[in-house]
Amino acid sequence: MSEEEAKVTARPWHLWVVGIVMTLWNSIGCLDFVMTQTKNDKYLEAFQFTPEQIEFLYSFPTWAVLMWGIAVWGSMLGVLLLLAKKRFAVEAYIVGLLTYCLAMIRQYSFTDFTELFPETSYPVMSVVVFILLLGQLLYARAMANRGVLS
Numbered sequence: 001m002s003e004e005e006a007k008v009t010a011r012p013w014h015l016w017v018v019g020i021v022m023t024l025w026n027s028i029g030c031l032d033f034v035m036t037q038t039k040n041d042k043y044l045e046a047f048q049f050t051p052e053q054i055e056f057l058y059s060f061p062t063w064a065v066l067m068w069g070i071a072v073w074g075s076m077l078g079v080l081l082l083l084a085k086k087r088f089a090v091e092a093y094i095v096g097l098l099t100y101c102l103a104m105i106r107q108y109s110f111t112d113f114t115e116l117f118p119e120t121s122y123p124v125m126s127v128v129v130f131i132l133l134l135g136q137l138l139y140a141r142a143m144a145n146r147g148v149l150s
Contacts, residue, residue, distance in 0.1 A: 011085060015143060019083040022136055026079055029072035029129075037065065056116050064106055071100040075133060082140050087149045093137035100133055 035043040036057050044054050060068070074096030081089035104126055107113045113122075143149050 011148065012143075015082065015085075015148065018136075018139055019079055022079045022132075023076070023083070025132065026072065026076040030076050033069055033072045037069075050116075053116050056112070064103065067099045067103045067106070071096050071103055074099060075136065078136060078140060082136075082143065082149070085149050087144050089140040089149060090137065090144050093133070093140050097130075097133045097137055100130065104130070 039058060041054065044057065049057070074092050078089045078092035078096055081092055108123070108126075140149070
């Protein structure tokens with residue numbers, strides 16, 4: 001491999017920064033998913049959720065739980081594949097972003113979420129998560145286009 005080819009395919013320093021920060025960020029979603037699905041009341045009570053809010057979180061239909069799980073674990077898989085310099089990071093992020101969008105459409109359009117969780121921080125956080133997921137996807141695609149991911 002020539003020196004120029006090595007530069008093109010070498011792992012840039014910022015991939016480590018993005019990868020580590022996004023691993024930490026995505027682990028929050030994975031932790032939240034696991035704690036909710038294992039019905040860890042103490043975890044949810046630490047956020048000062050009411051019994052009605054906790055019951056709402058426990059009442060998701062199976063297909064909604066699957067969408068949520070695919071969104072968080074797909075994004076975690078995306079960042080791990082990114083760190084491993086694998087092209088499939090892009091596809092993992094696409095799946096994670098699409099399922100996140102479907103989960104949010106369900107949550108905000110077809111449930112009582114906004115009545116049970118009226119605080120403005122929830123929709124704001126939903127937008128922040130969307131922007132970060134989109135950013136991860138665009139970054140992975142840029143790394144794939146540069147030849148960093150194989």
